[in-house]
Amino acid sequence: MGADDPLILDITYPDTRSEIIANADTVLDEIDYLIAGAPVYCGKLPLLALECLRALHGHGKKATAVAVYGNRDYGTALYNMVEMLSQNGFNVIAAGLFIGQHSYSDVVPVAIGRPDESDIEKAREFGAQVLQASKPLNIEDIPIQWDKHSKSKEYTALKPTYKGKICIKCGRCAEVCPTGILSSETGEHLNRHGKKNCIGCMACVNNCKSEARISKANPIVRLMMKRVLGQASRERKEPFVMM
Ligand SMILES: Cc1cc2nc3c(=O)[nH]c(=O)nc-3n(C[C@H](O)[C@H](O)[C@H](O)COP(=O)(O)O)c2cc1C
Structure with a gap:
């Protein structure tokens, strides 16, 4: 969006998340416009990201919601983020799905090098367009991909x-x-x-x-991952944005 000096709060790390959860109102006082971003884990938002974003109350401030997925399936992640931010008083005017290299690319390479130049260019265009937008999104319009992962509450992860x-x-x-x-x-x-x-x-x-x-991964898990991620690696998915 071309802001000169954006405040970046990296909610990847426990200290930043604790700080936001403990001082949500002070943090928000410093923000005119929230751009919330999180990865997609098992067709959902990771619990740690959910817990942190849930602490924020918008008091009518504008927001954009972005979910990044590994070229397989974005499930309910974007829907849940828009729904939660809207319920917490943000005026969510834009949303986007972007693609990042799949975390399990050591097992099966998926979306290697993403986001690439073309993705970044699309993100830039999105940012510029969002500046002109003001109408809240309709939650019914946010896309969902239902599959067994997004339907389940479980997070099945490969542990190092x-x-x-x-x-x-x-x-x-x-x-x-x-x-x-x-x-x-x-x-x-x-x-x-x-x-x-x-x-x-x-x-x-x-x-x-x-x-x-x-x-x-043990041989059975590896086989399952090869099937699921192998399928995901065949077709390049493109970013999707709406406002
Ligand atoms: C536990 C776990 C579950 C994941 N589930 C999905 C998924 O359901 N669909 C998908 O397309 N990518 C999935 N991914 C891939 C990530 O969404 C993608 O690689 C993202 O760029 C990771 O961002 P991060 O490195 O910030 O976690 C998963 C990754 C992990 C670690």
């Missing part, structure tokens, strides 16, 4: 495998982990709930310098 012997203890995994479950000193889970609380985003795997964290 950790090889302590080759870990160089650089602490990078702990820095990038959205759930704050890793020790920056040892590289291990901070406590026994670690594995349960891991959302399988693969940030630690993608940022590990020594390949001590890897995505390793």
